[in-house]
Amino acid sequence: MFDAAFLVRRQAPGLLLSGACYAGGLFVGLAVSAFLLVQAGVPAGALVDEFLVATFLTSDGLSQTLTAALPLVLVGLASAVAMRVRFWNIGIEGQLWLGAVAATWVALGGIGPEPLRLPLMLVLGAVVGAAWIALPLWLKLKWGVNEVISTLLLGSIAFLLVQHLLFGVWRDPATNFPVTAAFPEASRFAATGWGQLHYGFLLVGAVTAALWYLLDYTRVGFYADAVGHNIKTARAAGLPVGATITGLVLLSGALSGLAGVTIIAGTEHRLSQVVGNGYLFSAIVVAYLARAKPVWVLVVALALGAVFTAGNVLKVFYSISEGMIVLVQGTVLISILMAQFFSTYALSRPS
């Protein structure tokens, strides 16, 4: 069936062909998404307005898109560095939640002197995020435990811990809602004054630049590529395989934790049950679409930031659920995955 007899693998597909397949897949994915949106009740004419004009071409929209993109860049990078060494970090949301919990602990407890409060939140958030992925990493390296499931389960456990805290000791005494009290000023990123954008963008920019340098200009990226593509050869060639995997996977956890801190210190200013939802799929979609390259992560995260911004507008004006955002991401992802078939394989039919 399906011409199985004639299908052969291309040794190394050309850049043009891969690019065309990628673009084709993206186009189909977006077209299907647009169709779904129209079906859900958004006038076709409003799509361009909501997704392009109101997200990039107006000052308010642009600042919102940038703000939404900040945590997306971080989780995208988190997913990307793990992907580079073929480690499926499906527990990004869990690491993000625990990073946020650690930061909340610092913020609510007023730990440390005020000028160091925010840096402490960031560092602790990153450390806890890394610690949360250390267990699945260790289990995989030691006993070959499948990380897809172990990271995901730890993600679910992390969310339950958050709920335990929010319905317990951290419940806002003022309103009795399961959210923490608002953070004091010292625990927040300063506002830039342009829309919601906060100075966390400097941190995100610096992190992206550092990773770009790390993966493209140091031996770490070189090791990662060898390990990711052919771990046996990397081992036989004497590369530090274990250290490379460990380093990049812990980095992945740390970046996820940092994303959690960025969300609560940048925009939410408190921990609630919704701040971390949906970032797992975004992280994977961003990293996959960006081919796990830091600079492209930045680009894709910006585009996805626009989808998030538009999603919020659609929710208010057309009462479209935010499930739409996840649906769009899934649709685009599977569409590009399928399109890749045409660059990975060729049909060799008898003439």
Place this chain on the structure above:
Amino acid sequence: MIDTLHQSGGRGTLFPGTPPALDLRGIDKAFDGKPALVDASFSLEWGEVHAIVGENGAGKSTLMNVAAGVYAADGGEQTIDGKARSPRSPMEATAAGLGMVHQHFRLVQSFTVSENILLSLGRDSRIRTPAQAAAAIAAKAAEVGLPVDPARVVADLSTAERQRVEIVRVLLLGARILILDEPTAVLSEEEAKMLLSFVRRLARQGHAVVLITHKFREVAGFCDRITIMRHGKTVMAGAPVADIDEGEVARLMVGEALAVSERPLSSPGAVNLSVSGLTQKPDRFGQGLNALNFELHAGEVLGIAGVGGNGQEELVACLTGLSRQDQGSIRLGGRDLSRASPYDRRKAGLRIIPSDRFETGLVRELSIAENLALTQVAKGNFGGTFFLNRKGMRHAATAAIQSFDIRGASPERAAALLSGGNAQKVLLARELDAGMKVLVAHSPSRGLDMKATLFVRNAIKQAVEGGAACLLISEDLNEVLSLSHRVAVMNRGSIAGCRAIGDVTPEWIGALLAGHV
């Protein structure tokens, strides 16, 4: 000694008036642009055993895989028993009466013999349960005289037993044309003889048999006609075996004379590598190692001959540091490396050319420059911790491409795009560096054409003349004999014997290979 079919020249056949059992004409086949078959042809008569010979990579298996519906040809015509038939799947080939026994058996390890055979039977078959299948297998096995136990699990069977299962399966499915891909490569001498006599008997009863092989002895003793392939082309089509001698076959297979230079009779230098008591328990599918002992001197090639699967892979993995021996020691130039990491072993001067270039040698997806730098970066040869000198890598690669004559390569090209010979040159360029003290080369010319083979062998020779020691592990007896100063034979995880090259006789090797000592 054999009853020839072709006394009178022309198209002799045991069954006059019948069309050829299998006829392939003008077959072309390329894998992703690389031609594997170019206008290849082959014709098989009912009643004969027909040998296809050729070097590794000559296209023998590819051509037969086309005939059996595994690969789709890009062009050409095929008839089976006179009718135009181009099977698009192995099942279609079976339906047309053609069955192939592959070199790597197509059996589900966790199933019993009956379950495996039940699997292959068509929907319309009357045999529907394992019990019925068992009965049918037993009947067929008795009819053709091949002992097979239907109730056993395939994972527990020996190689020879699995092969018999494959043959009985193909016959049970109604095949009258039987293609065997290097069937004797995995058998002992005794088992091989039994098998060859069996296929000969089968042919005389009205079947037609194709034997893919590169052993002339089998051709001369058991086959009626011979087809020789080289570089994807048929260079001799269906000559009667009686009319051709070994020298001519070798010449046609290789194409140009094999240049074997004399070995310099230098006195061996200091011991570079010493392996003692190397022992590893076998895992479920592999072969163990039983107390291997050998020493390797500077300026010497120690050749290890043996049929594949007798512990060669395991030995190389232990030496590389990819797997750890249970007992025994590995010393290199006086340093104990028994528990050292691959990195430390390399630092001590160990270099490896693995049998599968793209499994433990090169990274397909990386560029040639990156592959060449793979073992260097960790040593700090291309920049320090904070900077990777990619420009330096490219320059080094350009130099290596020139000095090793790697055709059609540029530093940025992906290694996946290299031909087998050029990929091997990249590997040699990386491994044969100044720091090399011991080279472990496993089947270094497998799948290469004659020119590349000569290049590889000369490179090894030069390296050894430069003072390195080489452990050459190869299934290719020619290769072992043409390079080694001493020859050892590996059998079932042990070294069955070791002699200086001057004392090596074909009888000695043959007996050791077959495990008769």
Place this chain on the structure above:
Amino acid sequence: MDFLIGWLAIIPSYATPLLLASLGLIICERAGVLNLGAEGLMAVGAMTGAIIVLSGGNPWAALGGGAVAAAALALLFGLATVVKRADHTLSGLAIVAIGLGMTGVLGRPYVQKTFPGIETLGDLFGIDRGTVFGRIVAVQDPVTIALPLVVFALWWWLQKTRSGLRLTAVGENPAAADVAGIDIQLTQLAAVLASGVLCGLAGAYLSVATSHVWVEGMVAARGWVAIALVIFARWNPARALLGALLFGAADALVPRLQAIGADFPVYLTMTAPYILTLGVLVLSSLRGKTSGEPGFLGRVYLRQDKH
């Protein structure tokens, strides 16, 4: 004692969706296709089932509808992995995203509306709830009671019939199956569809039979637990039954404790099934090669590759 009886009585209804989903996944993975999309498939099944009942449909029709809807989504997954040979892990995650996203969008009008579910044995046969036996059996429904039979039938089919052998062969050694004339892709597509049907049933069971209400995210990682359960079961339906009961027991603990008004950390206790799953996963990995994992799971077979 009361607590124990109550607990025993609800364990089957917690085990049933896990078992249904893992049976589907066993079929799918035995054919070599790694299906990580279970969570999304179950979500679609749960929502569709609820919509059908809320629109006046029969609860049995709702179970069927949930199965069909999830099978449709599974077909997309099959198209990606089997026909277009896309990466199984990423495709599975995409299916989860599509399933969860779709239910979020389409299910909005149906959230938090309760509806009647399928009848229990107590309703059907008027079982006396006075005895211990009665209290445990009366709350069971026909699906739960029929499941052991389904498990046995599936086990028998996989082990004893030719078509079952063919399915296993495809996942173990597709090259061997191909030579044996088995259509690899057709077999895998059928297996993917079967996993869609069973995951959809599992999801619909959650809303129609267990909760009698639909809320977004009600599958709550049960799809992932089912995936881990398959590893625990070593791809054997009979062991999956055992595993599902074990996980169901852990899952049922919290509502049971709440029902008797115990004071305990609810959310921390809810981590029990996940911690259990993790532990089981580690134990299964320790077994290494005897884990029973299909030899070609999650990989792409191409006849023209060299095998």
